[in-house]
Amino acid sequence: MKKVLAWLVMMVLVLNVFVGCSQGEKKEGNEKETAKQTEEPSGGKTAKDITIGYSFQGLSDEYIVFLKEAVDAKAKELGVNILIADGQMSAEKQISQVENFIAQKVDAIVLNPISMDGCAPAVAAASEAGIPIITLISIVSNQDLATSYVGSNSIESGEIEMQLAADGLGGKGNIVVMFGQMGHDAQIGRYEGLNNVLKNYPDIKIVAEQTGNWSREEGMTIMENWLSSGKEIDAVVAQNDAMALGALMAIEAKGLLGEIQVYGIDAIPEALNALEEDKMNGTVFQDAKGQGAKSVEVALSVAMGETVDKNVYIPYLPVLKKDVPNYK
Known part of the structure; x- marks a missing residue:
């Protein structure tokens, strides 16, 4: 009888050890999963999964070229995919480009509008499709439908x-x-x-x-x-x-x-x-580098489901001859 009782006590101790290990592994697994969820955005997307469509008012304009270069650099740095379209100074072309981005199901659109009224339908179309749209350096007449504005006053x-x-x-x-x-x-x-x-x-x-x-x-x-x-x-x-x-x-x-x-x-x-x-x-x-880079950051944040400011302003500064070394 003593031998049987001793054997039963031993079995109980062994079972407790196994249960304890199992609970510890489960807890550790839960902690890892929580950490993973914290690191990854909603839906498990990362920057490389995001595509942003850009419609520039016209790449024949020198300043807009600098703006695009800043966008390219920031997108490369963040690892986000971008699609570039040249509006060629035409509101009609920009509307068509935004419609193409919608059809491609991009995650966000950045519109650098050539016309306040002429480009308004593009913003309306993106809003109706449920795709966030950010206006860049200039606004549209239905700006309230845009997700955000990045630029200057x-x-x-x-x-x-x-x-x-x-x-x-x-x-x-x-x-x-x-x-x-x-x-x-x-x-x-x-x-x-x-x-x-x-x-x-x-x-x-x-x-x-x-x-x-x-x-x-x-x-x-x-x-x-x-x-x-x-x-x-x-x-x-x-x-x-x-x-x-x-x-x-x-x-x-x-x-x-x-x-x-x-x-x-x-x-x-x-x-x-x-x-x-x-x-x-x-x-x-006018800070082309700052405007372009910030537009990518804002579009990426929106595509990740984050809340952004309705207006993101980058100040203008006066430049006289004495100031040139600060800007070259």
């Missing part, structure tokens, strides 16, 4: 540029204004900013204004026409550097370098060179 850039011009002119003189593509968010906002500043300078007059469609060639042609008309012009206020550089070419050709001040926006390399050489008088830094 266009009004701010117009105010900074006009203040540079007002200071350069000593508060008086005649200016000509070159617009970007009409209906573009930046064209509208920058003109509003310019007029906000002009209210404080009654002795500065706009003697001519015309759209140059963000183009250097058109900027040069418009300036040639204005100079030929005999208008008295003290400064050119162009809504981007490309048009400003075009105007500068016409001014140089007429032998008027130094007599007419030239201001732009974007701080592209050629504009910075022109500032150093005392050919241009001022520009406004």
